[in-house]
Amino acid sequence: MPEVWGPAVAVVVAIAGWFGYKSSRDTASEADSGEAQLAASPSSESDSGQTAQPQGLQDAPEFEQPESVSSRMTRLRARLASSGALGKALLSVFARGDLKASDWEDIEDTLLSADLGLEATDQIMEALRTEVKVSGNNDSERIREVLRQELLKLVDLNADRELHLEPGEAEDGQKQAAAALVVGVNGVGKTTSVGKLARILVAEGNQVVLGAADTFRAAAADQLQTWGERVGVEVVRSDKEGADPASVAFDAVKHGLETQADVVLVDTAGRLHTKGALMDELGKIRRVMERGTQIKETLLVLDATTGQNGMAQAKVFAEVTNVTGIILTKLDGSAKGGIVVSVQKALGVPVKLVGLGEGADDMAPFDPESFVDSIIA
Ligand SMILES: Nc1nc2c(ncn2[C@@H]2O[C@H](COP(=O)(O)OP(=O)(O)OP(=O)(O)O)[C@@H](O)[C@H]2O)c(=O)[nH]1
Structure with a gap:
């Protein structure tokens, strides 16, 4: 059964902590049926009638203020x-x-x-x-x-490294959250990157919803929820280990539309059982998300310290899904900056963001000139 974890509702269930309420409907079957359509209807309540609502200011938990992009660029260079x-x-x-x-x-x-x-x-x-x-x-x-x-x-100075996550407009004129799917092999830093990216988007004034579609590892949803809690971002998750990731992705988009969010970021498990299985899983996640909105970015997360070894796996992801950008993590732990060049060449996709540490704000948009200057300084 999927859950929406949100700061506002959490105040209501104060004993249980800041966050958490369950929507009462399991939409897995809906996601599977192929018939469900998501509609952006801000006035409609969630299926359980328990849409997260802002509580009084005095009850509102204090959230962290994520660092601005310009300040982190200077710090992380x-x-x-x-x-x-x-x-x-x-x-x-x-x-x-x-x-x-x-x-x-x-x-x-x-x-x-x-x-x-x-x-x-x-x-x-x-x-x-x-x-x-x-x-x-x-x-x-x-x-x-x-x-x-x-x-x-x-x-490549001319590559488009913008994150295209502007919300669109549905036929009925309602705001339609932009969706981004985050994929990659396990352990490369996907969940961390989704958390860090949420902070960047929040710092830029966006309302963000996170989808914990990494249902393979139960701790991944908890990890994502912690990231969300820190900046007041709602996390849609399932309490069932091994739940259908497409169902969670579907619910995340649905919740994003209902709450008029700007961006829905979906974390995935990235288990590379076989190429066919991966294609089926990511294909299904994409299909159900696209019933509600457009997936504007598919970001492949790659660990810079794995160097050329990580490349073969990265290529499989690029083959099974339409990757629009790369998040290169752990560049702080690597003297091997050349990976930026080789991964772009191998996949034909630009590095858009780099992870530069385990800290919450240790991620920055990739700036080619700063990068080159820093590795040859
Ligand atoms: N030094 C450093 N560590 C990082 C960076 N990004 C992530 N990590 C660390 O890498 C480890 C794995 O990160 P996760 O986000 O759990 O990786 P994942 O890809 O979601 O893993 P699975 O859920 O198992 O697929 C954690 O210890 C992170 O703190 C980075 O940019 N720099």
Whole structure:
């Protein structure tokens, strides 16, 4: 049975804590039937007649104020891909003076071990060799500038990195929440990323609903609920371990429409049993969500520390669902900033957000220029 966990109602059930009430109807069958249609009807109550309503101000719990995007960008810049690591390693080779074949091999190894991938490494090697041959010197500023220009080309300054999560309008003129689906292999940081993204959206003034469709791991819903509680965002979840994730996703969209939310973010389990099973599961989640609104973003979460190893699994996700952006997590724990380049090349999708720590506001929109400057600083 799905539940909607919300701060306002939680005040009513104060003994049980801040959050929690159950809607009385199990919509799993509805989601499965293929006939259900979601309608944005703000005036209609939830099926149980218990739509979360704001309580009096004096009873309202105090929520955290998420950090603004500009402030977090400044704070997190130094954590980007172990600041300066690539630049320092390369310049130390160039500082050797006349470069021998073994020095060029060191340069190549450095680029490869930064997870840039073969193709990008070749491209950078070519540019550096040309520069050294043409200018005849190994001036560190010049080398750094060539490296910077090549990396900027590779990272792609023109990619669309906006999150397109503006709410739409239904045929009856009602606001229609934009939906985003968050997918990826287990353990990469999906639930954490959904929580952090909710904070960014709240900081920007959006009303957000979270859907805990990772029903495979019971703790994932609790984890998401904690994220929601901190910033006053409602979390739609099921109390049944192994419940149908599509049913929860359906309910989350439904609740988002009923409450006139701006954005519905849905967390998924991402168990990679087989490609076919994954396709079936994500396909069903998408179908039921799209009965109510548009899925405007499908964000693939990738762990930067897994480097090239994570790429094969990422490709499977990109094959089974239409990924619109990448969230690259744990970039703080990796000196391998080159993964940004290789993952974009492999999947043909831009990195839109980066995770830079375990803190609640340790996520930032990906800014290619800051990124390149920080890894070669
Ligand atoms: N250092 C660091 N740790 C992170 C980051 N993002 C997530 N983590 C940590 O990664 C671990 C796994 O995160 P989860 O959000 O539970 O991962 P998940 O993909 O939802 O996992 P499943 O529910 O098992 O599929 C947690 O310990 C997070 O704190 C990040 O950007 N930097």
